[in-house]
Amino acid sequence: MxxxxxxxxxxxxxxxxxxxxxxxxxxxxxxxxxxxxxxKVAFSALDPQQPVYEVDCYFPVADNKSGGLFFGLTRxxxxxxxxxxxxxKGHFHSNNDTAEFYWGIKGKGLLLFMDKTRKVWAEEMTEGxxxxxPGNTAHRVINTGVEMLSFGAxxxxxxGHDYGSIEKEGFSARVVEKDGKLIIIEE
Ligand SMILES: O=P(O)(O)OC[C@H]1O[C@](O)(CO)[C@@H](O)[C@@H]1O
Ligand SMILES: [Fe+2]
Numbered sequence: 001m002x003x004x005x006x007x008x009x010x011x012x013x014x015x016x017x018x019x020x021x022x023x024x025x026x027x028x029x030x031x032x033x034x035x036x037x038x039x040k041v042a043f044s045a046l047d048p049q050q051p052v053y054e055v056d057c058y059f060p061v062a063d064n065k066s067g068g069l070f071f072g073l074t075r076x077x078x079x080x081x082x083x084x085x086x087x088x089k090g091h092f093h094s095n096n097d098t099a100e101f102y103w104g105i106k107g108k109g110l111l112l113f114m115d116k117t118r119k120v121w122a123e124e125m126t127e128g129x130x131x132x133x134p135g136n137t138a139h140r141v142i143n144t145g146v147e148m149l150s151f152g153a154x155x156x157x158x159x160g161h162d163y164g165s166i167e168k169e170g171f172s173a174r175v176v177e178k179d180g181k182l183i184i185i186e187e
Contacts, residue, residue, distance in 0.1 A: 093161065172187050
């Protein structure tokens, strides 16, 4: 696996143990996330090659196989587009009623949930926080801090990712900083 992206010591301890395993690493850049952010003018002033988050996934079984689990480590860079914090794309699971665990490793953020009726709620993500994401619930993580936000994830190998509806309709709430304060704008 790529060592370059693992900088926080706690992430490194976990990532080190992934060495030699079937790990896939990926980076999402601003250019991959144009539809996600609200302020298109602020977006166009930023470097499209700016990384927003990096993911290392450990796939011990084949994708879609039932009964297995996948494991992911994600690091979201600190940053904003206009007032809106860097975040993950967010998704539902294709196999709708499959659940997932997220847990905070380092940094500070918010985990945003949205159910199929577009009702949203959030949990604070901090070092050591544990989050259960029920089935039929979209999930997105937002880095509200000034350092890298690292978190772990574990989900069923047959869950799949459904990015489509979030790409099209977004979440019904956005997390922004205004006058130095964090606010949640519900749409
Ligand atoms: O898939 P997204 O929404 O880009 O978010 C990234 C994180 O979520 C996962 O897809 C797991 O839900 C992992 O790959 C990673 O931890
Ligand atoms: Fe997920």
